[in-house]
Amino acid sequence: MTTISLIVATAENNCIGINNTMPWHIPEDFKHFKEVTMGKPCIMGRKTYESILDQLGKPLPGRTSIVVSRSGYEHEGALSAASLEEAIEKAKSENTDEVMIIGGAQIYKQALENNLASRIYLTRVHKSYDGDAFFPELDSVWYEAKKDARDEYSFVTLERS
Numbered sequence: 396m397t398t399i400s401l402i403v404a405t406a407e408n409n410c411i412g413i414n415n416t417m418p419w420h421i422p423e424d425f426k427h428f429k430e431v432t433m434g435k436p437c438i439m440g441r442k443t444y445e446s447i448l449d450q451l452g453k454p455l456p457g458r459t460s461i462v463v464s465r466s467g468y469e470h471e472g473a474l475s476a477a478s479l480e481e482a483i484e485k486a487k488s489e490n491t492d493e494v495m496i497i498g499g500a501q502i503y504k505q506a507l508e509n510n511l512a513s514r515i516y517l518t519r520v521h522k523s524y525d526g527d528a529f530f531p532e533l534d535s536v537w538y539e540a541k542k543d544a545r546d547e548y549s550f551v552t553l554e555r556s
């Protein structure tokens with residue numbers, strides 16, 4: 396059985412991005428993201444993939460990137476998929492026990508609306524930020540299975556009941 400998980404960092408007002416980048420710089424959260432996703436296929440929207448290329452100059456190392464695009468976007472560093480469902484099929488064919496959906500806003504929204512995931516690795520940043528990309532309000536099917544609270548942020552694992 397393959398678990399399908401979202402991983403996201405949200406501000407108190409659910410902001411997740413601005414100008415196709417992250418609104419904050421929290422090195423511990425990058426480390427956490429790396430630890431959780433390493434070795435697992437990572438599904439993302441075309442804009443998030445381009446944002447990673449801008450930041451790192453290359454795709455995420457040690458993880459297969461699967462980029463969802465309706466406009467036929469292709470890049471040598473990634474697999475392409477025309478829908479989220481196709482991306483999940485491609486990810487599962489990597490023989491993995493967990494598939495990571497890593498954003499951005501459009502992809503999180505569709506994954507939640509279509510009940511595609513059963514786990515969310517949520518970094519809750521304890522502050523509000525201005526932005527143009529937001530995470531949806533979660534409904535009550537999600538419960539906190541784990542929580543590691545720090546001063547400026549908390550690492551929370553949510554499971555679907």
Ligand SMILES: NC(=O)c1ccc[n+]([C@@H]2O[C@H](COP(=O)([O-])OP(=O)(O)OC[C@H]3O[C@@H](n4cnc5c(N)ncnc54)[C@H](OP(=O)(O)O)[C@@H]3O)[C@@H](O)[C@H]2O)c1
Pocket residue numbers: 402403404405410411412413414415416417439440441442443444446463464465466467468476477478479497498499500501502503505528
């Ligand atoms: N805080 C966090 O944890 C986090 C994580 C990831 C991203 N982000 C932020 O989120 C923002 C980007 O989010 P976004 O919503 O603008 O973009 P996005 O979700 O990364 O990508 C959107 C693109 O994905 C493709 N797409 C969307 N739905 C599709 C579908 N059903 N089938 C096929 N392709 C589909 C389209 O690509 P085409 O236009 O090529 O057709 C669309 O333009 C950035 O600010 C980024 O920094 C934050």
